[in-house]
Amino acid sequence: MSRLLVKGARLLGTESSDLLVVDGVITEVGSLAGTSADETVDADGLVALPGLVDLHVHLREPGREDAETIATGSAAAAAGGYTAVLAMANTNPVTDTAEAAERVLDLGRACGLTEVVPVGAVTKGLAGAELAELGLMARSRARVRVFSDDGHCVHDARVMRRALEYLKPFGAVVSQHAQDPRLAGPDACCHEGEVSGRLGLPGWPGIAEEAVVARDVMLARHTGSRVHVAHVSTAGTVEVLRWAKAQGIDVTAEVTPHHLVLTTDLLAGYDPVYKVNPPLRPQEDVDALRAGLADGTIDAVATDHAPHARHDKQHAFVDAAFGMLGLETALAVVSDTLVRPGILDWADVARVMSAAPARIARLAGQGQPLRVGSPGHLVLVDPDREVTVDAGTSRSRSRNNPWHGATLRGAVVTTVYGGRVTHTTEREPTTATGSSL
C-alpha cells in the first residue's frame, strides 16, 4: 500500500486543504494533521488542480525518434503538469491499425510518467481516401475514442460523413485539422494578410479553416455524431462554433497556448520557430480566441506539442518544418496571460485543461474533481513564481520552443500521476514580504 499526503494545497485556488492518496485513489480531503504517509508533499500556498489532459500532442514515435520519443514526450508532459496526453496518429508507420494503437499504449505504460492515449487515424495512411480500421481500433485494448488525420484535413465530405456515421455508436469523435487544401494552397506557410504580403510569403486565408468547420458542424448535425475542431485559429471559426453550439450541435473545440498569445507580426524576422500550422494570426483573431475560451465556445486548451529536430527546423522560413513545443510551458502561458489579468480563474483552468479534454476524449479516469474517490492525478502550481523559459533545459528531445527567453508567472511545482510524484521542482524558499535576507 502506498500513501501520499499533500499538505495545505489550495484546491482550485480557493480554500487550503490536505489530500491523502492511497494506492492511486484520493481517500481523504480536509485537515489531516497527524495522518501518516510514505511520502509527504508540502503544498503550502500552491494551487492544486486535477492532472492536466492534453488532447493534442505529437510524440514522434515510431519513426522520428530523433525529434521525440514516447519517453522524452512523457517526461515533458509530467514536467508540464499533464497526467494524460493524446498522441496524434501522424507517426511512421501511421497509427491506423489496432496493433499500432496498442503499441503506443504499451510504450506509454512502460514509461509510466503520464497516460499516453493513442489517437487513431481517420483514413489509411492519412491519405484522406479510405477509412482506417476505426472499429478495430475502438475495440482494441487501446480503446481509441479520438480519431484524427491531424497534419492533414479530412477534406473529402463523403469520407468525413462516413467516419462520423461509423464512429457514432462508439461515442468516438473525429478531431479535425480544418484546412481546405484547395483554398490553402500547397506552399502556404503563414497567415494570408498584410504581413504575408509585406514579407512575400505564400499565405493561408482564415476562410480555409472556417469553410471546413462550417461544413463539419453541418455534417455533425446531419449524422448526430460528434466533431471536435483541433487548434482553432480564427475569429470566424469562433463565430461558427458559437452558432453551432446555440443550435445544440455536438461540436467541441480546442485552442493552443500559442494561438492565444502570439501573432503573425512575429514573422517579421523570418524566425522559423514561429512557423506553425495553422499559422499565427493577427491580434483580432487572438482576441476572439480568448473571448471564445472564456465564454465556453472553445472547450479546451491543447498544446499541439510538435517537436522537430534541428535539421528539420533550422532552415529558411519557407523550408522549415511546421510546429512548436508546448507541453512544458502551457500552464505557465495560461497562468501568465489569462489567469493573471482575470480572464480565467483556476476553476476555469481546471475545466479547460483537465475536465473538458478528459470528457471530449472519453477518459473516465482523468479530469475528475479533487475529492474522495477520484483518481490520484493532480498538479500543484505556484501562481506567483516567475520562470524564464530556457529551451536548453527542456525534457523534450527537441528545442523548437517559441517561449525561449520569455518570463512567465505561474509554474508547475509537482505533478502526481496515480498517486506517484512524476515531476517536482525545488520550491523557492518562502520569504516574508519586506524581510531582508
Ligand SMILES: [Zn+2]
Ligand atoms: Zn493539426
